Amino acid sequence: MSQTAPRIAPLEPPYAAEIQSQFDRIMRGAPPLMLFRVIAGNVRAWEKFRAGSLLDRGPLSLREREIVIDRTCARNGCEYEWGVHVAAFAEGARLTEAQVRATVHGDAGDECWSAAEQALIAAVDALHARATLDDAEFAALSAHYDEARIFEVILLCGFYRTVSYLANGLALPLEESAARFPR
Missing domain, CATH: 1.20.1290.10 (AhpD-like)
Known part of the structure; x- marks a missing residue:
């Protein structure tokens, strides 16, 4: 991929308090990934993505x-x-x-x-x-x-x-x- 920007613009800081809280939970305080910033710009997509609940530890090592x-x-x-x-x-x-x-x-x-x-x-x-x-x-x-x-x-x-x-x-x-x- 030679592009420097994604096809859909990511959210830029400062983030809404709820989004910041979700980013902090997922990223443990690190800056959010571009993937998360792009998806979070679409409320429905972000909710569905997070609802997948596979960002947790799970039963595998x-x-x-x-x-x-x-x-x-x-x-x-x-x-x-x-x-x-x-x-x-x-x-x-x-x-x-x-x-x-x-x-x-x-x-x-x-x-x-x-x-x-x-x-x-x-x-x-x-x-x-x-x-x-x-x-x-x-x-x-x-x-x-x-x-x-x-x-x-x-x-x-x-x-x-x-x-x-x-x-x-x-x-x-x-x-x-x-x-x-x-x-």
Whole structure:
């Protein structure tokens, strides 16, 4: 994306008190991301986005969650959101440089992943390609994850596909502090 401004103008500070409070809750006091500032300019879109309730911790570990999010964003060509997540969470999720690279350029069989993580990557790839899991893919996922975690994987894939559509479709400029896709 070569644009320096998104296709829809973001909110600019000072923000309304309620919006500022919501930004503070999500960003824990850091400046709000361009994505949030653009979506928050449309009240209905912002309420629906926040109602997705997938901005919380959930039943997956940070590492599992970030593998799903990073792979989903990478598969959707969404450098914006992939880069935000890698910059903010890769270290805390203990993702190695090889694993971060594999979220973009690897596949489920890469040796850098555990068997459980390979099942996660395969599930993300299947959902991206076909919007479903076949019996073998579901069985592989079920061998490592309970029902609550499987629901979370599927929900995260759908939510971050939507985030990818928003970031890509609105041509959001990459955040300065975000990571870039490995070449």
